[in-house]
Amino acid sequence: MLTVHHLENSRSQRILWLLEELGVEYEIKRYGRDKQTGLAPPELKDIHPLGKAPVIDDDGVIVAESGAIIEYLANNYDDGRVRPPNGTPEALAYTYWLHYAEGSFMPLMIISLILARIDTAPMPFFVKPIARGITGKVRSGYLSANVKSNLAFVEQTLAHSKWFCGDMFTAADVQMSFPLEAAEVRIDLSGDYPHIDGFLRAIRARPAYKTALDRGGHYELMGGLGG
Numbered sequence: 323m324l325t326v327h328h329l330e331n332s333r334s335q336r337i338l339w340l341l342e343e344l345g346v347e348y349e350i351k352r353y354g355r356d357k358q359t360g361l362a363p364p365e366l367k368d369i370h371p372l373g374k375a376p377v378i379d380d381d382g383v384i385v386a387e388s389g390a391i392i393e394y395l396a397n398n399y400d401d402g403r404v405r406p407p408n409g410t411p412e413a414l415a416y417t418y419w420l421h422y423a424e425g426s427f428m429p430l431m432i433i434s435l436i437l438a439r440i441d442t443a444p445m446p447f448f449v450k451p452i453a454r455g456i457t458g459k460v461r462s463g464y465l466s467a468n469v470k471s472n473l474a475f476v477e478q479t480l481a482h483s484k485w486f487c488g489d490m491f492t493a494a495d496v497q498m499s500f501p502l503e504a505a506e507v508r509i510d511l512s513g514d515y516p517h518i519d520g521f522l523r524a525i526r527a528r529p530a531y532k533t534a535l536d537r538g539g540h541y542e543l544m545g546g547l548g549g
């Protein structure tokens with residue numbers, strides 16, 4: 323039996339979704355986040371040294387890191403439904419988006435989350451303007467421009483095709499769902515990014531996405547996309 327170590331409100335939701343798309347049987351071990359810090363509980367470190375989600379245990383084979391898990395599931399359980407044929411331009415796009423999601427887009431979301439945490443952290447009143455000054459500089463000098471150019475790039479891609487690798491739904495769409503859902507928490511995508519908005523509506527209409535939500539439990543992402 324395949325077990326998904328699933329942290330509430332997290333990236334592991336998309337692994338449940340992919341398993342539903344593939345029709346693979348699995349069980350869920352669900353973990354709650356620490357109420358104060360939002361971090362994963364220490365028990366996750368018993369499964370993998372980094373203690374992050376997702377991690378899967380497939381009959382003793384432990385795989386961590388969303389992209390690696392998706393590749394493992396596609397290699398072992400896909401009969402061509404969620405991955406373009408090798409050697410095609412779509413296959414190259416597939417590899418690109420699988421890496422881009424965590425390699426390029428998510429770091430921006432994490433920086434944004436950290437800045438928002440600093441802005442709202444309890445601190446002496448005289449320190450607050452200094453802290454705000456620093457977070458504002460990071461936003462204006464780096465974050466905002468990069469978020470904009472990345473969203474524009476994704477928007478342009480989805481203006482050309484319904485899914486990230488063309489007309490075929492793939493696991494790259496599953497991987498890209500989380501960064502876009504994280505972006506959606508703070509930005510009204512329907513205005514400047516109608517194709518991203520349409521993509522999010524399209525994934526949410528998929529039966530497998532809905533079943534994964536039912537099985538994974540409450541799913542609500544933390545805010546933090548400042549500026």
Ligand SMILES: N[C@@H](CCC(=O)N[C@@H](CS)C(=O)NCC(=O)O)C(=O)O
Pocket residue numbers: 329331332333334360361362363373374375376386387388389424
């Ligand atoms: N790049 C990794 C990121 C893993 C990660 O940071 N997971 C978050 C959940 S969204 C986590 O476990 N956070 C809790 C913590 O850091 O304690 C992946 O895609 O698997």
